[in-house]
Amino acid sequence: VERLLMMYYDDPKLMHDIGNHLADIWLAILEQVVSSVELDCVYLWEDMAYKGGPLLSPRMFAEFIAPHYKRITGFLRAHGVDVICVDCDGDLRSLIPEFLKAGVNGFFPFEVNAGMDVVEIRKSYPQLIIQGGIDKMKLAEGREAIDAELAARLPVLATGGYIPYVDHA
Numbered sequence: 001v002e003r004l005l006m007m008y009y010d011d012p013k014l015m016h017d018i019g020n021h022l023a024d025i026w027l028a029i030l031e032q033v034v035s036s037v038e039l040d041c042v043y044l045w046e047d048m049a050y051k052g053g054p055l056l057s058p059r060m061f062a063e064f065i066a067p068h069y070k071r072i073t074g075f076l077r078a079h080g081v082d083v084i085c086v087d088c089d090g091d092l093r094s095l096i097p098e099f100l101k102a103g104v105n106g107f108f109p110f111e112v113n114a115g116m117d118v119v120e121i122r123k124s125y126p127q128l129i130i131q132g133g134i135d136k137m138k139l140a141e142g143r144e145a146i147d148a149e150l151a152a153r154l155p156v157l158a159t160g161g162y163i164p165y166v167d168h169a
Helices: 002-010 012-036 058-078 093-101 118-124 136-141 143-157
Strands: 041-045 083-087 106-108 129-131
Touching: 002 012, 012 058, 058 093, 083 129, 093 118, 118 129, 118 143, 136 143
Parallel strands: 041 083, 083 106, 106 129
Antiparallel strands: none
């Protein structure tokens, strides 16, 4: 991972080329999919964060990643897909605004132990589709701990756009 991340500084042209190439591949695949299937939602996987935060800064994301997401999310929206969610582990909080600008409107699994508190995030992003955010460690503590964990998430559940499940199945 370290070598890959250094390439954004050492060879930014290559990283832009890789991003363009990958987006071209995904768009070619999606073109075939939407020609025969009506999609309700799309899930993307992008593990670009860990407990301490994202692997890229918001500025780096905006330069190297967002343009490709915009191409893909624009294509999906043009084909009637309104729900585009990204699976990202870790603390993604500082990248949520950049993902939103790039057309993503939901995330999962909202890892509790990485600081991804769904109640706090809902306050900042009321439009966000949230999935997960239930501390899996509470399952081992018994019914009372589970009930308390669920009760703590009720404010988000009441707002809609939230599917509660353990933060990493």
